[in-house]
Amino acid sequence: MDQPTDEPTQLLFSYGTLQHAEVQLDTFGRLINGDDDALPGYTVDYAEIADPRVVDLSGLAVHPIVRATGNPLDKVLGRALWVTDDELDASDEYEVALYRRASVVLASGRAAWVYVSA
Template sequence: MSDDTQRLFSYGTLQLEAVQLATFGRRLAGQVDRLPGYRLEQLAIGDPAVVKTSGKTHHPIAVPTGQAGDTIDGMVIEVTPAELAHADAYEVSDYRRAAVTLASGVTAWAYVDARDVSTQR
Protein backbone atom coordinates (compact mmCIF):
# COMPACT_ATOMS: atom_id res chain seq x y z
CA MET A 1 0.00 0.00 0.00
CA SER A 2 1.45 3.38 -1.00
CA ASP A 3 1.15 6.62 0.97
CA ASP A 4 -1.62 7.72 -1.39
CA THR A 5 -3.70 4.57 -0.90
CA GLN A 6 -6.67 4.54 1.45
CA ARG A 7 -8.36 1.49 2.98
CA LEU A 8 -12.13 1.29 2.67
CA PHE A 9 -14.27 -1.33 4.41
CA SER A 10 -17.13 -2.35 2.15
CA TYR A 11 -20.07 -4.40 3.41
CA GLY A 12 -22.69 -3.51 0.82
CA THR A 13 -23.16 -2.20 -2.69
CA LEU A 14 -19.55 -1.02 -3.08
CA GLN A 15 -18.71 -4.73 -3.42
CA LEU A 16 -20.88 -5.00 -6.56
CA GLU A 17 -18.95 -4.98 -9.84
CA ALA A 18 -21.39 -2.57 -11.52
CA VAL A 19 -21.09 -0.10 -8.64
CA GLN A 20 -17.30 -0.37 -8.59
CA LEU A 21 -17.06 0.23 -12.34
CA ALA A 22 -19.44 3.21 -12.14
CA THR A 23 -17.82 4.68 -9.01
CA PHE A 24 -14.13 3.86 -9.43
CA GLY A 25 -13.83 2.96 -13.12
CA ARG A 26 -12.33 -0.41 -12.23
CA ARG A 27 -13.03 -3.68 -10.40
CA LEU A 28 -11.45 -3.83 -6.93
CA ALA A 29 -10.20 -6.87 -5.07
CA GLY A 30 -10.11 -6.95 -1.31
CA GLN A 31 -9.37 -8.83 1.85
CA VAL A 32 -12.13 -10.35 3.97
CA ASP A 33 -12.54 -8.64 7.35
CA ARG A 34 -15.20 -7.86 9.95
CA LEU A 35 -16.45 -4.65 11.59
CA PRO A 36 -17.17 -5.14 15.33
CA GLY A 37 -19.67 -3.05 17.29
CA TYR A 38 -22.14 -2.57 14.42
CA ARG A 39 -25.21 -4.33 13.05
CA LEU A 40 -26.75 -4.18 9.58
CA GLU A 41 -30.10 -2.61 8.85
CA GLN A 42 -31.75 -1.88 5.50
CA LEU A 43 -32.05 1.71 4.26
CA ALA A 44 -34.54 2.81 1.58
CA ILE A 45 -32.63 4.76 -1.08
CA GLY A 46 -34.43 7.78 -2.52
CA ASP A 47 -31.71 8.93 -4.92
CA PRO A 48 -32.65 7.59 -8.39
CA ALA A 49 -29.03 7.76 -9.63
CA VAL A 50 -27.82 5.57 -6.76
CA VAL A 51 -30.69 3.10 -7.32
CA LYS A 52 -29.86 2.98 -11.03
CA THR A 53 -26.16 2.33 -10.34
CA SER A 54 -26.74 -0.37 -7.71
CA GLY A 55 -29.96 -1.83 -9.11
CA LYS A 56 -31.30 -1.85 -5.54
CA THR A 57 -33.92 0.31 -3.79
CA HIS A 58 -32.63 -0.69 -0.33
CA HIS A 59 -28.99 -0.77 0.78
CA PRO A 60 -27.45 -2.18 3.95
CA ILE A 61 -26.33 0.41 6.51
CA ALA A 62 -23.96 -0.11 9.44
CA VAL A 63 -25.63 1.00 12.68
CA PRO A 64 -23.38 1.35 15.75
CA THR A 65 -24.34 -0.75 18.75
CA GLY A 66 -21.15 -0.62 20.84
CA GLN A 67 -21.55 -4.38 21.43
CA ALA A 68 -18.41 -6.36 20.54
CA GLY A 69 -20.56 -9.37 19.66
CA ASP A 70 -22.32 -7.42 16.89
CA THR A 71 -20.26 -7.68 13.71
CA ILE A 72 -20.57 -7.01 9.99
CA ASP A 73 -18.71 -9.10 7.42
CA GLY A 74 -17.16 -7.31 4.47
CA MET A 75 -14.05 -6.58 2.45
CA VAL A 76 -11.21 -4.10 2.83
CA ILE A 77 -10.42 -2.54 -0.53
CA GLU A 78 -7.62 -0.15 -1.39
CA VAL A 79 -8.54 3.05 -3.20
CA THR A 80 -6.85 6.30 -4.14
CA PRO A 81 -7.89 9.57 -2.48
CA ALA A 82 -9.70 10.52 -5.72
CA GLU A 83 -11.57 7.20 -5.70
CA LEU A 84 -12.51 7.77 -2.06
CA ALA A 85 -13.99 11.13 -3.08
CA HIS A 86 -16.02 9.32 -5.77
CA ALA A 87 -17.30 6.91 -3.09
CA ASP A 88 -18.27 9.90 -0.93
CA ALA A 89 -20.29 11.27 -3.86
CA TYR A 90 -21.99 7.89 -4.44
CA GLU A 91 -23.19 7.47 -0.84
CA VAL A 92 -26.44 9.21 0.14
CA SER A 93 -26.56 11.61 3.09
CA ASP A 94 -27.80 8.91 5.49
CA TYR A 95 -24.23 7.58 5.47
CA ARG A 96 -21.13 9.25 6.88
CA ARG A 97 -17.55 8.14 6.36
CA ALA A 98 -15.86 7.20 9.64
CA ALA A 99 -12.49 5.76 10.58
CA VAL A 100 -13.02 2.31 12.12
CA THR A 101 -10.83 -0.44 13.52
CA LEU A 102 -11.64 -3.83 12.03
CA ALA A 103 -11.42 -7.24 13.70
CA SER A 104 -8.01 -7.75 12.03
CA GLY A 105 -6.70 -4.58 13.71
CA VAL A 106 -6.61 -2.70 10.40
CA THR A 107 -7.86 0.89 10.43
CA ALA A 108 -10.08 1.73 7.47
CA TRP A 109 -12.80 4.07 6.36
CA ALA A 110 -16.37 2.77 6.48
CA TYR A 111 -19.70 4.30 5.57
CA VAL A 112 -21.86 4.13 8.68
CA ASP A 113 -25.25 5.47 9.78
CA ALA A 114 -25.30 9.28 9.86
CA ARG A 115 -28.87 9.51 11.15
CA ASP A 116 -29.64 10.62 14.71
CA VAL A 117 -27.45 8.34 16.83
CA SER A 118 -29.27 9.26 20.05
CA THR A 119 -32.13 6.96 19.03
CA GLN A 120 -29.87 3.98 18.24
CA ARG A 121 -28.96 1.17 20.61
Template sequence: MSTEMLFSYGTLQLPEVQRNTFGRELDGRPDAIVGYDLDYVTITDPQVVAVSGSDRHPILRPADAHDASVPGTVFAISPADLAAADEYEVDAYKRISVPLRSGVRAWVYVFADGI
Protein backbone atom coordinates in the same frame (compact mmCIF):
# COMPACT_ATOMS: atom_id res chain seq x y z
CA MET B 1 0.48 8.20 -4.18
CA SER B 2 -1.12 7.73 -0.80
CA THR B 3 -3.41 4.80 -0.15
CA GLU B 4 -6.70 4.87 1.73
CA MET B 5 -8.38 1.78 3.13
CA LEU B 6 -12.13 1.46 2.54
CA PHE B 7 -14.34 -1.20 4.14
CA SER B 8 -17.54 -2.15 2.32
CA TYR B 9 -20.30 -4.36 3.62
CA GLY B 10 -22.82 -3.45 0.92
CA THR B 11 -23.22 -2.21 -2.62
CA LEU B 12 -19.63 -0.96 -3.04
CA GLN B 13 -18.68 -4.66 -3.16
CA LEU B 14 -20.72 -5.12 -6.37
CA PRO B 15 -18.63 -5.16 -9.57
CA GLU B 16 -21.14 -3.00 -11.48
CA VAL B 17 -21.15 -0.37 -8.71
CA GLN B 18 -17.34 -0.38 -8.64
CA ARG B 19 -17.09 0.03 -12.42
CA ASN B 20 -19.57 2.93 -12.33
CA THR B 21 -18.04 4.61 -9.26
CA PHE B 22 -14.30 3.99 -9.76
CA GLY B 23 -14.03 3.15 -13.46
CA ARG B 24 -12.76 -0.35 -12.64
CA GLU B 25 -13.31 -3.33 -10.37
CA LEU B 26 -11.46 -3.19 -7.06
CA ASP B 27 -9.31 -5.91 -5.57
CA GLY B 28 -10.13 -6.45 -1.91
CA ARG B 29 -9.87 -8.95 0.90
CA PRO B 30 -12.42 -10.23 3.44
CA ASP B 31 -12.59 -8.51 6.82
CA ALA B 32 -15.25 -7.48 9.33
CA ILE B 33 -16.30 -4.43 11.33
CA VAL B 34 -16.88 -5.04 15.05
CA GLY B 35 -19.46 -3.30 17.22
CA TYR B 36 -22.08 -2.72 14.54
CA ASP B 37 -25.30 -4.36 13.36
CA LEU B 38 -26.59 -4.42 9.81
CA ASP B 39 -29.80 -2.55 9.06
CA TYR B 40 -31.34 -1.28 5.81
CA VAL B 41 -32.22 2.12 4.44
CA THR B 42 -34.42 3.06 1.48
CA ILE B 43 -32.50 4.98 -1.19
CA THR B 44 -34.39 7.67 -3.11
CA ASP B 45 -31.52 8.96 -5.31
CA PRO B 46 -32.43 7.63 -8.80
CA GLN B 47 -28.78 7.48 -9.95
CA VAL B 48 -27.72 5.36 -6.94
CA VAL B 49 -30.74 3.08 -7.41
CA ALA B 50 -29.92 2.71 -11.12
CA VAL B 51 -26.26 1.87 -10.43
CA SER B 52 -26.89 -0.54 -7.56
CA GLY B 53 -30.06 -2.09 -8.95
CA SER B 54 -31.91 -1.65 -5.65
CA ASP B 55 -33.52 1.03 -3.49
CA ARG B 56 -32.82 -1.02 -0.34
CA HIS B 57 -29.23 -0.67 0.81
CA PRO B 58 -27.52 -2.05 3.89
CA ILE B 59 -26.37 0.42 6.53
CA LEU B 60 -24.45 0.05 9.80
CA ARG B 61 -25.78 1.08 13.20
CA PRO B 62 -23.88 0.81 16.49
CA ALA B 63 -24.67 -2.52 18.16
CA ASP B 64 -25.74 -3.18 21.72
CA ALA B 65 -24.01 -6.57 21.80
CA HIS B 66 -20.25 -6.29 22.38
CA ASP B 67 -19.54 -9.23 20.07
CA ALA B 68 -21.57 -7.94 17.10
CA SER B 69 -19.79 -7.82 13.77
CA VAL B 70 -20.60 -7.40 10.08
CA PRO B 71 -18.54 -9.11 7.36
CA GLY B 72 -17.40 -7.30 4.25
CA THR B 73 -14.42 -6.46 2.10
CA VAL B 74 -11.56 -4.01 2.64
CA PHE B 75 -10.09 -2.26 -0.40
CA ALA B 76 -6.87 -0.25 -0.83
CA ILE B 77 -7.88 2.79 -2.90
CA SER B 78 -6.59 6.23 -3.87
CA PRO B 79 -7.79 9.51 -2.34
CA ALA B 80 -9.60 10.18 -5.66
CA ASP B 81 -11.40 6.83 -5.32
CA LEU B 82 -12.42 7.77 -1.77
CA ALA B 83 -13.87 11.04 -3.07
CA ALA B 84 -15.78 9.05 -5.73
CA ALA B 85 -17.18 6.77 -2.99
CA ASP B 86 -18.27 9.87 -1.05
CA GLU B 87 -20.14 11.04 -4.17
CA TYR B 88 -21.84 7.66 -4.55
CA GLU B 89 -23.10 7.42 -0.96
CA VAL B 90 -26.30 9.31 -0.12
CA ASP B 91 -26.95 11.59 2.87
CA ALA B 92 -28.15 8.71 5.07
CA TYR B 93 -24.49 7.67 5.36
CA LYS B 94 -21.46 9.33 6.88
CA ARG B 95 -17.85 8.19 6.58
CA ILE B 96 -15.86 7.38 9.72
CA SER B 97 -12.51 5.72 10.37
CA VAL B 98 -12.61 2.47 12.38
CA PRO B 99 -10.35 -0.44 13.24
CA LEU B 100 -11.45 -3.66 11.53
CA ARG B 101 -11.27 -7.15 13.01
CA SER B 102 -7.91 -7.66 11.23
CA GLY B 103 -6.47 -4.58 12.96
CA VAL B 104 -6.44 -2.55 9.73
CA ARG B 105 -7.88 0.95 10.15
CA ALA B 106 -10.31 1.79 7.35
CA TRP B 107 -12.97 4.25 6.29
CA VAL B 108 -16.52 2.93 6.45
CA TYR B 109 -19.95 4.42 5.76
CA VAL B 110 -22.37 4.19 8.69
CA PHE B 111 -25.83 5.53 9.51
CA ALA B 112 -25.43 9.32 9.71
CA ASP B 113 -27.72 9.68 12.74
CA GLY B 114 -26.29 6.67 14.55
CA ILE B 115 -23.04 8.07 15.94
Protein backbone atom coordinates in the same frame (compact mmCIF):
# COMPACT_ATOMS: atom_id res chain seq x y z
CA MET C 1 5.38 18.88 -0.59
CA ASP C 2 3.63 15.52 -0.90
CA GLN C 3 2.96 14.34 -4.42
CA PRO C 4 -0.50 12.94 -5.20
CA THR C 5 -0.38 9.21 -5.68
CA ASP C 6 -2.32 6.88 -7.92
CA GLU C 7 -1.46 3.99 -5.61
CA PRO C 8 -4.27 2.71 -3.39
CA THR C 9 -3.31 3.76 0.14
CA GLN C 10 -6.70 3.87 1.89
CA LEU C 11 -8.78 0.96 3.16
CA LEU C 12 -12.52 1.27 2.61
CA PHE C 13 -14.66 -1.35 4.32
CA SER C 14 -17.63 -2.35 2.16
CA TYR C 15 -20.55 -4.40 3.42
CA GLY C 16 -22.91 -3.61 0.56
CA THR C 17 -23.16 -2.26 -2.96
CA LEU C 18 -19.57 -0.96 -3.19
CA GLN C 19 -18.64 -4.64 -3.57
CA HIS C 20 -20.71 -4.90 -6.80
CA ALA C 21 -18.62 -4.87 -9.98
CA GLU C 22 -20.98 -2.50 -11.82
CA VAL C 23 -20.91 -0.01 -8.91
CA GLN C 24 -17.11 -0.18 -8.70
CA LEU C 25 -16.68 0.33 -12.45
CA ASP C 26 -19.03 3.33 -12.45
CA THR C 27 -17.71 4.88 -9.23
CA PHE C 28 -13.99 4.11 -9.49
CA GLY C 29 -13.48 3.25 -13.15
CA ARG C 30 -11.95 -0.10 -12.19
CA LEU C 31 -12.52 -3.22 -10.13
CA ILE C 32 -11.07 -2.86 -6.63
CA ASN C 33 -8.77 -5.36 -4.93
CA GLY C 34 -9.68 -6.29 -1.41
CA ASP C 35 -10.02 -9.06 1.10
CA ASP C 36 -12.56 -10.38 3.58
CA ASP C 37 -12.72 -8.67 6.95
CA ALA C 38 -15.29 -7.78 9.60
CA LEU C 39 -16.39 -4.69 11.51
CA PRO C 40 -16.83 -5.47 15.22
CA GLY C 41 -19.29 -3.57 17.40
CA TYR C 42 -21.71 -2.78 14.56
CA THR C 43 -24.92 -4.23 13.19
CA VAL C 44 -26.68 -3.98 9.82
CA ASP C 45 -29.96 -2.17 9.27
CA TYR C 46 -31.57 -1.38 5.94
CA ALA C 47 -32.51 1.96 4.40
CA GLU C 48 -34.66 2.91 1.44
CA ILE C 49 -32.66 4.84 -1.16
CA ALA C 50 -34.45 7.71 -2.92
CA ASP C 51 -31.64 8.75 -5.30
CA PRO C 52 -32.64 7.26 -8.69
CA ARG C 53 -29.02 7.27 -9.94
CA VAL C 54 -27.89 5.07 -7.04
CA VAL C 55 -30.94 2.79 -7.35
CA ASP C 56 -30.40 2.39 -11.10
CA LEU C 57 -26.69 1.66 -10.68
CA SER C 58 -27.02 -0.80 -7.79
CA GLY C 59 -30.31 -2.31 -8.93
CA LEU C 60 -31.57 -2.03 -5.36
CA ALA C 61 -33.96 0.45 -3.73
CA VAL C 62 -33.05 -0.79 -0.25
CA HIS C 63 -29.40 -0.80 0.83
CA PRO C 64 -27.71 -2.08 3.98
CA ILE C 65 -26.52 0.55 6.45
CA VAL C 66 -24.50 -0.08 9.60
CA ARG C 67 -24.80 1.47 13.03
CA ALA C 68 -22.58 1.17 16.07
CA THR C 69 -23.92 -0.98 18.90
CA GLY C 70 -20.90 -0.91 21.19
CA ASN C 71 -21.37 -4.66 21.70
CA PRO C 72 -18.15 -6.50 20.78
CA LEU C 73 -20.21 -9.62 19.96
CA ASP C 74 -21.90 -7.78 17.07
CA LYS C 75 -20.04 -7.76 13.77
CA VAL C 76 -20.64 -6.93 10.13
CA LEU C 77 -18.98 -9.06 7.45
CA GLY C 78 -17.61 -7.41 4.33
CA ARG C 79 -14.51 -6.62 2.30
CA ALA C 80 -11.65 -4.24 2.91
CA LEU C 81 -11.04 -2.50 -0.41
CA TRP C 82 -7.78 -0.72 -1.28
CA VAL C 83 -8.61 2.68 -2.85
CA THR C 84 -6.80 5.89 -3.75
CA ASP C 85 -7.63 9.26 -2.19
CA ASP C 86 -9.49 10.20 -5.38
CA GLU C 87 -11.47 6.95 -5.27
CA LEU C 88 -12.37 7.65 -1.64
CA ASP C 89 -13.70 11.04 -2.77
CA ALA C 90 -15.64 9.26 -5.56
CA SER C 91 -17.21 6.89 -3.02
CA ASP C 92 -18.34 9.96 -1.02
CA GLU C 93 -20.14 11.13 -4.17
CA TYR C 94 -21.80 7.72 -4.63
CA GLU C 95 -23.12 7.43 -1.08
CA VAL C 96 -26.36 9.29 -0.32
CA ALA C 97 -27.05 11.61 2.63
CA LEU C 98 -28.22 8.70 4.79
CA TYR C 99 -24.54 7.72 5.15
CA ARG C 100 -21.47 9.40 6.60
CA ARG C 101 -17.87 8.20 6.35
CA ALA C 102 -16.25 7.21 9.65
CA SER C 103 -12.85 5.88 10.67
CA VAL C 104 -12.96 2.42 12.29
CA VAL C 105 -10.71 -0.48 13.25
CA LEU C 106 -11.56 -3.76 11.55
CA ALA C 107 -11.40 -7.23 13.12
CA SER C 108 -8.00 -7.65 11.41
CA GLY C 109 -6.70 -4.68 13.42
CA ARG C 110 -6.39 -2.48 10.33
CA ALA C 111 -7.73 1.08 10.26
CA ALA C 112 -10.33 1.69 7.53
CA TRP C 113 -13.08 4.00 6.41
CA VAL C 114 -16.68 2.81 6.46
CA TYR C 115 -20.03 4.38 5.64
CA VAL C 116 -22.28 4.37 8.69
CA SER C 117 -25.77 5.65 9.43
CA ALA C 118 -25.77 9.45 9.42
